[in-house]
Amino acid sequence: MILMALETTEAQAQLKMGFYRTTCPKAEWIVQDTVNKAVKANPGIAAGIIRLYFHDCFVRGCDASLLLKTVQGSENESEQDHPANAGTLRGLEIFDQAKARLEAACPNTVSCADILAFAARDSTNAVGGFSYAIPSGRRDGRISNIGDVDLPGPDSDLRNMRSKFMAKGLSTRDLVALSGAHSIGRSGCNLVAPRLYPTDPSLDPKYAAFLKTKCPKNRLSGTTNLDPVSANRLDNQYYRNVKQHKVLFSSDEALLDSSETARIVATYTNNTNAWRMDFAAAMVRMGSVEVLTGTKGEIRKKCSVIN
Structure with a gap:
């Protein structure tokens, strides 16, 4: 650790x-x-x-x-x-x-x-x-x-994502760092389909063909890994995937749409520790957004229902 x-x-x-x-x-x-x-x-x-x-x-x-x-x-x-x-x-x-x-x-x-x-x-x-x-x-x-x-949704553009992050007091760097969480997890094929049928030209052709085997047009009820390389490992592989146009969502691809975000992607691709530090810092900052403290709110006895 x-x-x-x-x-x-x-x-x-x-x-x-x-x-x-x-x-x-x-x-x-x-x-x-x-x-x-x-x-x-x-x-x-x-x-x-x-x-x-x-x-x-x-x-x-x-x-x-x-x-x-x-x-x-x-x-x-x-x-x-x-x-x-x-x-x-x-x-x-x-x-x-x-x-x-x-x-x-x-x-x-x-x-x-x-x-x-x-x-x-x-x-x-x-x-x-x-x-x-x-x-x-x-x-x-x-x-x-x-x-x-x-x-922010899987089809969000960079302007939309920046705006939503800024509204929460989070920076563009926080946005790019937290996007690295897409190196783990799965997505429903229904969310991927808009980039496959028809094929989004920004997708790597071989990756698009691979995704179509996981999410055939007549069977969009399945799921596929967000990261085709290390699906259960939270790491900077995601940024390599972004640079290679091998990402599921157009919101991931959008990180290449400005010179600022593209530079951050390049940094994280080449420097695991830089990404880890920024990811950790962004997770802490996000955890401080609009919190209730002191006597505000309550301490629930059960997390799914209020007291």
Whole structure:
């Protein structure tokens, strides 16, 4: 394991390193142990957890609102029911498991929002071999609304992605660094199909032909790996894939659409440590977006429902 040493920024000042050191000393270990066991049984869970973290932080901030299920009989649908999330969220059960263990050890103490931040960090370590310290002290939101979801999509252009990241206080470099999470995980063929039928000329021809064997036009219900080289390893292979035009989404290809982002892609392609440092720093910055602290929000007893 490689531990990335990161500077604390002003945006993270409302959170604190070692927040549970006295109130629940084993909190981070319990989450890590839960994640490690899950990833050992199914390596694909790591990608699901990191995706949950991203999708949560980009909507109402990092408040675990994405973990809330729609209440039966309610007119309000939760974030989980949005087309960007519905049927594609993986790893939700990990939070039930971790929360149950934490409630047994330290009742009413550790927030689901912090569990999600820890779990994303631990998933990074489990499949990437590097880790980082992340401040905690987040509290859980009580609102999850399908109408609040406004995420960058697989067909987003660079201008759109930059705009959405900037709105969250994240930089272009953060955007390119976090895109490296597409070196793990899978995608539904239905999301890939627009680049295959007809064939997007920006796709490497051999890669396009390969994808058509994984996602034939008459069978788009399947899935395919985001990274054709090292599907279960969080690494900088993704950036080689971008340079070689061997990426699934037009949003990945869009990283070559400006000289600034293309230079960052080239840097990460040639320097694993540069990418790891920037990825870790961006994960921490993203985890500080619009957080609830102090007496705001609550500490849920169960991550899928408000108290």
